[in-house]
Amino acid sequence: MKQRNNFHFLILLVIFTITSILLFKFYFSQEKTFKPQLVYNLEKGALIGNYLFNFKNWTNDFLHFNALRKQLSDIKYENIKLVNQLQDFKEVKEENDLLKNALQIKGETNWSLVSAKIVLMDPSGLTGSFWINKGIKQGLKRGMNVILEHKILVGRLEECFDNYCRGESIFNPETKISVEDLRSSTLAVAEKDTKGNFRLKLVPYESDIKVGDILITSSENANFFKGLLVAKVKKSSLSSDVSSLKEFILEPLLNLSEISSVLIITDFIPTQ
């Protein structure tokens, strides 16, 4: 009886092992099929998804009520400041035109752009990935830059399928962006820190970066087009390492409420 039980156990073990191996083999070989199929199926349920997403935003606002109130009072204060600065507007405009010419942004706006809708985002909250509803059939390729209107950098495409592409936003922990201060032309690196703050690193101590300065992508980037808006300098911060370098906390210009659709620059693929 005991021998028979052992025999049954062994047979079950063999069946279980073979099934597991086959399942693993199947799972790992189906990556290219699973991904677009899953995105397609989930996109079909987007109506309920939108309700859930709106509810999530509402809950988020509710939980951050005090932060929003503070933000509102800051905006009111900034608004008064802006009204006062309106008088100097002409002067600033001239300065901006001069800087634009210097950076040759004007000549680079003849990009071919494809607009796409963001259909899904990273549910784990760890990678900053997003899925768009355009793919290889619409001429999209890995490495293409994704932007918002007004040339705000969103990220780049990481993998493309026939009708869908997965992109990685600038909030991806592995993303380092070489940036340039629009006012002082100082070069530095923007990246996420361990606490999730967007931080400006490798800033020379004698550099002239001030709070409120706008940062754009510089020509040193291997992955991003030059001249795309990245962030605003929020406040000065202590450097994490003992060196003669300064650090700043940044406020990304990428706004969560603006990202239902994006634009992809199709005529430029940075080096990979």
Added chain:
Amino acid sequence: MIQRYLLNFLLFVSVVFIQVYFGMTFFISPVLNIVLIFLIFTLFYFSHFYLFFLIFISAAVLDSLSGFFWGTNLFLFLISLGAGILLIRFLEKSNFFSRLIIGGLIIFIYFLGLLIVNLILKTSHISFIIFEQFLFTLIFYMLLSFLLNKIRRLKTVHS
């Protein structure tokens, strides 16, 4: 019996849907892993083969959308819930505190695995977020366990 499984599967689909849309985030931020919590409860009340089936679906969804290496979530779910199956052999699964410990350990193993995977891949930037996510998920699991235990007790008192 089949009705129980069908109901559980429908609930699973809605939980995955909620995780995908409610948890979706553009920023790097801690998100509650309700799929993992659902799988832990399934481990206690349903067959292990059915659990494996759900693990494969959950892993396919999370691996596809999160942009991690393909198979990361499958590997972690199998390791953590496999450890849970082993723990059930040593701890009494009908006891409330045993279930709490088993569930807590499964959550711990899953997030420890995630942390190690990210450290190996040198993305230490998100280690703090993983820790926060671990705490959120653990606290939510414990709250849910207490709540379900309370409801069950009330039901038995009334009946």
